[in-house]
Amino acid sequence: PNNEYTGQTNHWLGLACQRLGSNTEAKTYLTESLRIRKLILNHLGYADTLHEIAYVHHILGEHCESVECYQGALKTKKEFAVHNDDFPPESLALSSDEMRKVYSEMDMIEDANKCCTESALPYQL
DSSP states (O other), rough: OOSHHHHHHHHHHHHHHHHHHHHHHHHHHHHHHHHHHHHHTTTHHHHHHHHHHHHHHHHHTTTHHHHHEEEHHHHHHHHTTOTTTTHHHHHHHHHHHEEEEHHHTOHHHHHHHHHHHHHSSSOOO
């Protein structure tokens, strides 16, 4: 069923697989969680899952996909922060910092520096 329980279960299964080193399987569960959370308009869960799947893409060496997911997580967090105080500044800084690491591995130093600057800024809408 397409409900939050199923979305959350897939999210947690994806995290468990990632922690066990089964990153391909983690990506499968997290992708399903994304699909469900987008469908049921769970923006908080969607942003959290985007952040986690970005990390899995990074581990798998899928850097472009990782950056795309981190950018999506940041965009969603910023967009819905007005309506939901569940996106503290630390959450935005964490996604920016993780994206900086990916850019650094891609030798995109200017973009990495931009992320570093953004993650150090105070939370602003």
